[in-house]
Amino acid sequence: xxxxxxxxxxxxxxxxxxxxxxxxxxxxxxxxxxxxxxxxxxxxxxxxxxxxxxxxxxxxxxxxxxxxxxxxxxxxxxxxxxxxxxxxxxxxxxxxxxxxxxxxxxxxxxxxxxxxxxxxxxxxxxxxxxxxxxxxxxxxxxxxxxxxxxxxxxxxxxxxxxxxxxxxxxxxxxxxxxxxxxxxxxxxxxxxxxxxxxxxxxxxxxxxxxxxxxxxxxxxxxxxxxxxxxxxxxxxxxxxxxxxxxxxxxxxxxxxxxxxxxxxxxxxxxxxxxxxxxxxxxxxxxxxxxxxxxxxxxxxxxxxxxxxxxxxxxxxxxxxxxxxxxxxxxxxxxxxxxxxxxxxxxxxxxxxxxxxxxxxxxxxxxxxxxxxxxxxxxxxxxxxxx
Numbered sequence: 001x002x003x004x005x006x007x008x009x010x011x012x013x014x015x016x017x018x019x020x021x022x023x024x025x026x027x028x029x030x031x032x033x034x035x036x037x038x039x040x041x042x043x044x045x046x047x048x049x050x051x052x053x054x055x056x057x058x059x060x061x062x063x064x065x066x067x068x069x070x071x072x073x074x075x076x077x078x079x080x081x082x083x084x085x086x087x088x089x090x091x092x093x094x095x096x097x098x099x100x101x102x103x104x105x106x107x108x109x110x111x112x113x114x115x116x117x118x119x120x121x122x123x124x125x126x127x128x129x130x131x132x133x134x135x136x137x138x139x140x141x142x143x144x145x146x147x148x149x150x151x152x153x154x155x156x157x158x159x160x161x162x163x164x165x166x167x168x169x170x171x172x173x174x175x176x177x178x179x180x181x182x183x184x185x186x187x188x189x190x191x192x193x194x195x196x197x198x199x200x201x202x203x204x205x206x207x208x209x210x211x212x213x214x215x216x217x218x219x220x221x222x223x224x225x226x227x228x229x230x231x232x233x234x235x236x237x238x239x240x241x242x243x244x245x246x247x248x249x250x251x252x253x254x255x256x257x258x259x260x261x262x263x264x265x266x267x268x269x270x271x272x273x274x275x276x277x278x279x280x281x282x283x284x285x286x287x288x289x290x291x292x293x294x295x296x297x298x299x300x301x302x303x304x305x306x307x308x309x310x311x312x313x314x315x316x317x318x319x320x321x322x323x324x325x326x327x328x329x330x331x332x333x334x335x336x337x338x339x340x341x342x343x344x345x346x347x348x349x350x351x352x353x354x355x356x357x358x359x360x361x362x363x364x365x366x367x368x369x370x371x372x373x374x375x376x377x378x379x380x381x382x383x384x385x386x
Contacts, residue, residue, distance in 0.1 A: 012365035031096030034298025035089035061094035091271030099349030107308035121149035124322035132176035146339030151188035242292035288314035297334035
């Protein structure tokens with residue numbers, strides 16, 4: 001079997017352009033995957049065209065190890081997340097083809113199930129003003145949907161340092177959410193790498209009484225020493241990894257035990273096998289893996305397959321319940337969280353298909369999603385751009 005053709009698609013959503021690829025083979029089997037790259041739509045589409053032509057066309061989709069090695073090594077000058085997202089998308093689409101050819105869901109081909117269902121947590125639920133009452137109302141809605149865990153960034157447009165008034169507002173938001181959901185729901189606090197080590201430690205100490213289950217990206221991700229400083233001075237587990245790519249990007253993080261929970265994103269970190277390798281490297285360090293996903297239903301689908309067959313998996317991030325309903329028409333067959341869990345996919349391959357007509361109904365947008373905008377959590381790009 002050989003890959004003989006490929007096509008890319010873009011669906012313009014509220015605060016992100018969702019990018020997809022489809023690979024076609026000479027045996028009539030096609031595979032698809034998501035390749036969303038936030039704020040990098042044109043760069044992603046341009047590199048995908050080059051990478052597909054250079055590496056994918058003519059390749060046997062069963063040869064995913066060799067495909068990854070060629071794509072990662074032969075370009076020589078690494079393009080960071082753009083390159084690894086292209087690698088991931090092509091590799092995942094190949095596994096979709098392989099699963100369809102063999103009549104098996106992908107998770108069964110990557111080691112089989114480690115659990116009967118996949119626990120999930122909600123994100124994207126707090127698209128309101130930074131007001132404790134409004135955050136509490138939205139948090140209660142998350143729990144009514146059946147989720148037993150939720151994540152949020154209470155820090156607004158905070159940077160390396162934060163005025164005391166902003167720190168106190170962040171504390172009041174976390175307090176309101178904890179009071180709203182009760183003691184049995186897990187709270188994950190997201191910091192988006194905003195703060196200096198000193199600010200981050202001080203902020204963590206103010207939040208510890210609310211018993212967060214983790215403190216995510218407490219400092220910018222490029223400095224392991226800063227991350228270690230925070231980890232060694234707070235009483236909350238540290239999570240990070242969404243902006244680390246391939247096993248090489250995680251190597252020092254794991255070796256130095258600089259975090260408690262790793263968050264590789266399967267559509268950015270290198271695809272299924274690469275993310276499995278990252279999880280295997282983390283396991284002897286007693287690190288759990290909670291895959292990141294701020295993309296669309298295509299990433300959710302791949303993440304659920306990964307979670308099913310990864311022994312040190314913890315919980316899966318999900319925006320889908322707080323995104324546009326039409327996204328389920330764009331990616332048909334994507335798994336849906338019910339009562340805070342995903343069921344294991346049962347169809348061959350990924351079990352999802354792209355609807356080209358639905359994608360065409362939502363053309364790409366000129367989007368710049370700025371996490372340092374004071375009201376970014378509303379995810380209202382019209383206001384950001386004005």
